[in-house]
Structures are given as structure tokens and as C-alpha cells.
Amino acid sequence: MKRKRFIALTLSLSLLALACSGCQKTPEETPAQAGIYTPGTYTGTGTGMGGDVKVEVTFSADAITAVTAVTVGENQETDGIGTAAIDQLPGQIVENQSLGLDAVSGSTLTSNAILDAVADAVTQAGGDPEVLRSAPVKKDDTAKTAEEYTADVCVIGAGGAGLFGALEAAEAGASVIVLEKSATCLASNSNQIGGTCAVESVLTKANGEIYTKEQLTKHLLDYSHYTVNSAAVRDLVDLMSSTIDIFMEVGVEFNLGADRFNTGFRDVHSFVTPDKFGLIEARVLKDGAQILYQCPAQELIMENGKCVGVKAQKADGTPVVVHAKAVLIATGGFLGNEEMLKEHFGDVNIRVMTGVTTCTGDGINMALDAGAQLGKTFAISVNDLGGTNSKSSSMDNFGVYMMDRNQALTFGMGCGLFVNSYGNRFFNEYVLANEPLASGGEALLHAGPNGYYYAVINQELVDSCLDKGYFKSIGSPEIYYDAIANEGSPVIMHNTPLPRLQEDLELGIQEGWVWKADTIEELAAQVGMDNLAETVANYDAMCAAGKDTEFGKPASLMKAIGEGPYYLIEYHAGSWCTMGGIVTDENMNALTPAMEPIPGLYIAGGDNGSIYSAPYYDVGGTSSGMAFASGRLAGMRMADYVSGK
Numbered sequence: 218m219k220r221k222r223f224i225a226l227t228l229s230l231s232l233l234a235l236a237c238s239g240c241q242k243t244p245e246e247t248p249a250q251a252g253i254y255t256p257g258t259y260t261g262t263g264t265g266m267g268g269d270v271k272v273e274v275t276f277s278a279d280a281i282t283a284v285t286a287v288t289v290g291e292n293q294e295t296d297g298i299g300t301a302a303i304d305q306l307p308g309q310i311v312e313n314q315s316l317g318l319d320a321v322s323g324s325t326l327t328s329n330a331i332l333d334a335v336a337d338a339v340t341q342a343g344g345d346p347e348v349l350r351s352a353p354v355k356k357d358d359t360a361k362t363a364e365e366y367t368a369d370v371c372v373i374g375a376g377g378a379g380l381f382g383a384l385e386a387a388e389a390g391a392s393v394i395v396l397e398k399s400a401t402c403l404a405s406n407s408n409q410i411g412g413t414c415a416v417e418s419v420l421t422k423a424n425g426e427i428y429t430k431e432q433l434t435k436h437l438l439d440y441s442h443y444t445v446n447s448a449a450v451r452d453l454v455d456l457m458s459s460t461i462d463i464f465m466e467v468g469v470e471f472n473l474g475a476d477r478f479n480t481g482f483r484d485v486h487s488f489v490t491p492d493k494f495g496l497i498e499a500r501v502l503k504d505g506a507q508i509l510y511q512c513p514a515q516e517l518i519m520e521n522g523k524c525v526g527v528k529a530q531k532a533d534g535t536p537v538v539v540h541a542k543a544v545l546i547a548t549g550g551f552l553g554n555e556e557m558l559k560e561h562f563g564d565v566n567i568r569v570m571t572g573v574t575t576c577t578g579d580g581i582n583m584a585l586d587a588g589a590q591l592g593k594t595f596a597i598s599v600n601d602l603g604g605t606n607s608k609s610s611s612m613d614n615f616g617v618y619m620m621d622r623n624q625a626l627t628f629g630m631g632c633g634l635f636v637n638s639y640g641n642r643f644f645n646e647y648v649l650a651n652e653p654l655a656s657g658g659e660a661l662l663h664a665g666p667n668g669y670y671y672a673v674i675n676q677e678l679v680d681s682c683l684d685k686g687y688f689k690s691i692g693s694p695e696i697y698y699d700a701i702a703n704e705g706s707p708v709i710m711h712n713t714p715l716p717r718l719q720e721d722l723e724l725g726i727q728e729g730w731v732w733k734a735d736t737i738e739e740l741a742a743q744v745g746m747d748n749l750a751e752t753v754a755n756y757d758a759m760c761a762a763g764k765d766t767e768f769g770k771p772a773s774l775m776k777a778i779g780e781g782p783y784y785l786i787e788y789h790a791g792s793w794c795t796m797g798g799i800v801t802d803e804n805m806n807a808l809t810p811a812m813e814p815i816p817g818l819y820i821a822g823g824d825n826g827s828i829y830s831a832p833y834y835d836v837g838g839t840s841s842g843m844a845f846a847s848g849r850l851a852g853m854r855m856a857d858y859v860s861g862k
Contacts, residue, residue, distance in 0.1 A: 254343055259273070263334035374545075375498070377405065380402060383508075387505055393506035394509065437450055445830060457846050477837040542858070552573070567789070568791040576795070580798070592826020596797055596829055598792060610728060625731055639748050655834060676782045687712075800826045805820055
């Protein structure tokens with residue numbers, strides 16, 4: 218789980234100090250007019266990643282004079298992520314007398330929370346926050362001289378793949394510069410994950426696990442039907458165990474997780490240390506690498522078919538040119554790019570849940586512009602922690618196990634009756650419960666219009682879940698418990714009583730994503746599902762017979778819907794990350810459409826189109842395990858390349 222910490226940070230700038238520095242706005246530059254505020258200090262509140270963010274805002278009669286983060290126990294933004302916004306925004310608000318500021322890259326939720334909190338305080342002081350939202354922000358249009366850097370290796374992206382690539386290249390003796398668009402490495406997908414894959418590691422051996430790298434390689438290749446680069450997958454699996462060693466060397470602690478998806482072996486190394494990549498970053502810096510944060514790459518520099526550098530730009534508009542002998546692209550896929558999501562997965566509603574929106578396909582598009590080949594395999598890792606719905610007011614307060622979210626979202630990863638927008642059952646629901654990230658998640662993309670799907674439950678199940686939880690309420694079937702109801706399960710909430718469920722269902726009804734009726738026919742009429750009544754009748758008949766003749770769900774999971782009242786709960790796919798992008802060889806070297814390597818250009822992690830399967834592999838932690846290992850392998854090969862080996 219993510220580490221929360223109390224934030225005790227005073228970030229105030231007085232107008233007097235601003236005047237001395239020449240930064241104070243004149244009356245013509247700001248909407249503030251004399252007497253528009255009631256002078257004093259007010260506490261405003263906004264909703265951040267970890268709950269309420271409160272700020273103290275001090276006003277004179279005509280201006281905001283200070284914005285101060287308050288330590289009252291509520292501010293628990295993720296260490297290193299939210300603090301980037303807390304460091305920067307308060308001073309910018311005072312300097313510009315504006316709430317029309319851009320969010321700090323990688324700290325969007327906290328940025329918005331601070332801006333909303335200040336707006337709340339403005340209202341209390343008698344001002345109009347909408348005037349401040351439209352107020353101009355000071356722009357420096359002065360042409361800036363480009364900053365030029367020279368290094369053996371330039372890494373684009375300071376996530377897991379990028380930092381491990383930088384680490385390996387630097388430890389092999391190469392000089393390294395890393396470019397990262399966010400304000401911190403802790404804002405990456407890699408730092409949000411709960412565990413990563415490896416076999417034949419120190420932990421698996423200590424726990425008596427005998428599953429081998431050779432077996433895991435075969436498992437992954439068989440699952441992918443050999444649509445991946447086999448040599449690359451083999452080499453990455455081989456590196457995963459030593460990746461665990463590196464983590465442990467820098468102080469990251471693990472627990473060996475359960476067999477999450479009933480594959481027959483335990484491979485998930487669950488992180489005990491929350492902000493593990495802060496420790497990896499420290500090692501990279503110790504090895505002599507340089508990291509430029511809030512400096513997104515914009516274009517690869519190509520000469521005579523070779524990649525020889527990167528053009529980027531700092532947050533203040535300063536151009537950056539990095540001259541390098543080799544470049545690694547590791548920008549984490551395209552979960553934050555709606556256009557690319559639609560291009561590769563269709564016009565379905567995919568909610569960015571546990572992933573980060575800063576992954577916008579930049580690396581993939583830069584590589585394509587440089588002549589690389591786009592792969593044909595694209596996968597999406599669907600959220601495995603419960604259902605999602607953007608209409609729910611609890612969606613912006615996301616906890617790792619959803620304990621603080623609307624408890625009606627729990628059923629979205631269950632094994633009961635799911636239907637699509639037409640009221641038709643469309644797959645074996647157990648696949649979603651047992652393989653939420655893999656085949657089950659992929660099935661949701663084929664549910665029907667917009668990718669929406671719906672759970673059908675009755676009041677009896679609701680009443681039972683209040684104190685028993687979901688598993689015991691459906692009869693504690695052995696197959697379900699063996700597969701996922703153990704320590705380390707990504708859906709552990711199904712073991713937990715849901716005391717707020719009734720009131721949360723009522724809230725869902727008010728918000729428009731839950732419906733209730735005394736009969737199935739009435740329920741169907743509310744949402745326009747012509748086939749729902751027939752579907753429920755057929756499903757209950759199969760449950761009575763003890764056999765799913767439609768999709769083969771295990772008989773022990775065939776629990777009839779039963780008598781009313783009934784509820785219909787709407788869900789859509791939420792996602793961790795995307796996988797798929799540029800075709801590479803086994804060295805992570807980008808390939809042209811003619812399958813020829815592009816000298817100096819390497820691709821790792823979610824941008825790599827040759828190492829991931831669609832659906833996502835059914836082995837827990839494979840996405841991150843492949844990302845870390847591919848970064849490491851690319852770093853090794855780049856070091857060889859720049860040294861002439």
C-alpha cells in the first residue's frame with residue numbers, strides 16, 4: 218500500500234516580498250479590486266489522493282497574501298507525489314493572484330485539491346473564485362537559450378523501466394541523463410504497484426518454491442501463443458530474480474505473496490516498502506546519473522538513421538538538447554491518452570484508476586516518427602480491486618483495497634451474474650474474479666456498448682454481506698477460496714464485511730449508477746434492458762440444475778439471483794496501465810518495418826511491443842517484472858553499444 222505521511226510544510230509568500238522581487242502584480246494585471254475580500258485568514262478544503270487537503274489562505278482587502286499548508290492530520294498525500302504540488306503551487310497562486318494554474322505534472326490530484334481549497338477560502342473571504350480561475354497567469358515570453366548536455370546514454374522516463382535502465386548503464390560505466398516529465402519518480406506506475414514477478418529468487422527458495430525460470434518462460438510463451446519475442450521473454454524472466462536482489466540491496470523489503478490467479482506457483486513479491494523507487498533513484502544518482510524532472514522529451518535527434526539524442530523542454534520553457542550515443546524510451550505506455558486508447562481498444566469507457574495519466578504515449582510516437590515499427594499486440598491491465606464507475610462520488614478517494622470507496626463497487630469483481638447493456642450475459646464471470654488483470658479484464662472490453670457491464674443482485678445477498686462479506690454470503694465455494702481468497706489476494710475486500718453497503722447502494726441510486734425494483738421486469742424497464750428478465754430466468758434455472766450450459770462457470774459458483782427486491786449496478790473497466798508499442802529485438806533495440814535495428818534506439822517497459830501478451834499474462838506481477846527487467850537489459854546493451862562492444 219502507498220505510504221501516507223502527515224505534511225507539515227509552510228509555503229507562504231508575502232506580497233511585500235513579492236514586491237521587492239518585482240513579481241507583484243499591478244491592479245491592471247489582476248482581477249483583484251480594493252475591498253473585494255474580508256481581510257483575515259481562512260481555512261479551505263479540497264479532496265486529494267489521500268483525503269481532505271486543507272490550506273490556510275490569508276487575505277488583505279484586495280489580494281491573497283499567503284497560502285499555507287496546514288498540519289491538522291488530514292493532509293496525507295502520498296510522500297513524494299503530492300508534496301511536489303505542495304512545494305510549488307502556493308507560491309505561484311500568490312505571485313499570480315490566479316487559480317488558473319496548470320497542475321504540477323505527476324501531482325494532478327493534489328494540485329487540483331490545493332486549487333479547490335484556495336477557492337473555498339476565497340468564497341469564505343467574500344471573493345469570487347471563478348474570477349481567479351480565469352485570471353491570467355504570468356507568462357515569460359522571453360526567448361530562452363537552449364541548455365545542452367552530452368552523455369553516453371539518455372533515458373526518457375524515470376519510472377521502473379527507465380530507472381533500472383539508467384542504473385545498469387551507469388554501473389557499466391556509461392554517463393547517463395534521465396528526462397522525466399513529472400516532478401518526481403514516485404509518480405510513476407511502478408511506484409504504485411503492490412508486487413512484482415520473479416521465480417528462483419531468494420524469497421521463493423526460502424519458502425520452498427521449486428518452480429523454475431524455464432517453467433515460467435514456457436508458461437508465458439504458451440499463454441501468449443508465441444506472439445511475443447521468445448528470446449526476449451526468456452532473458453527477461455532470467456533477470457527477474459536478480460531484480461529482487463537489487464531492490465533488497467537498496468533497502469526494499471518484500472513478502473512472498475499468494476498464488477493470486479491459481480497458476481500453481483507463487484511468484485508475486487509483495488512490496489513492504491511503499492516508496493521503493495525513491496531508493497532506486499538514490500542508487501542511480503549515487504552511480505553518477507543526472508535526472509532532469511519536469512523536463513518532458515519532445516523529439517528524438519536522428520542522424521543518418523541513428524538515434525543520437527533527444528530534444529526536451531523544461532517547465533519554464535527552456536529548451537533542452539541532450540546529445541547521446543544511445544537513447545532508451547521508457548515512458549510507460551498511453552493510459553493517459555484517450556485518442557490512443559480508442560485507437561487500440563475501441564470507443565469504450567476506460568477509467569484511469571490506479572495508473573497515472575502522465576503516460577500519454579509520447580515515447581511510442583517519438584519512436585514512430587524516428588522510423589520504428591508499431592507492434593500489433595496491445596493489452597490493457599484492468600483494475601483488479603473492484604468495479605469502477607465515474608458517476609460514483611467516491612471514485613476520487615481511491616484506497617488500494619477500496620475500503621474508503623462506495624462498497625457497492627465491490628461486486629464488480631465478483632462471480633455472480635453480469636450482463637451487458639442489452640441485458641445479456643456475455644461470459645463466464647469466474648474468469649473475471651479469478652483472472653481480473655488477464656482474460657477476465659479482456660472480456661470486459663467486449664461486454665457491449667461503451668464497455669459497460671452490470672451486476673444483478675438481490676436484497677438477501679445485500680443483507681448477508683453487511684456482516685459476512687461476499688465470500689461467505691455466496692456459500693464460501695472451495696474453488697473460489699483456493700484461487701483468490703488468501704493472503705495477498707488483490708480482491709481481499711471480498712473477505713471483509715460491508716457494513717455500509719445498504720447506504721452506499723442508496724447513494725449509488727441517487728448518483729445514477731444503481732437501480733432498485735421489486736421485480737426484474739420493473740428493473741429492466743428502468744434501464745431499458747429488453748433481455749434482462751429472460752436472462753435472469755435462464756440463469757436461475759441453470760443454478761437450480763447445477764450446470765452452466767452457456768459458459769461453463771463452476772457449479773459451486775452458480776448461486777441463483779432469487780427473490781426480490783433487486784439491484785442493478787453499473788460498472789466499467791478501470792485500468793492500471795497499457796502494454797504494447799514498438800517492436801524490438803531481444804536486445805530491446807527498436808526495429809524498423811523491415812525488422813532492422815535502429816542504431817542507438819532502445820525501448821523498455823510498457824512502450825515495448827514485443828514482450829507483452831494480450832490478454833495480459835495470467836501470472837501476477839508480470840507487467841512490472843517485465844518492465845524492470847527490460848529496462849535493465851536495455852541498460853546493459855546500451856552500455857555495450859556506446860563502448861563499442
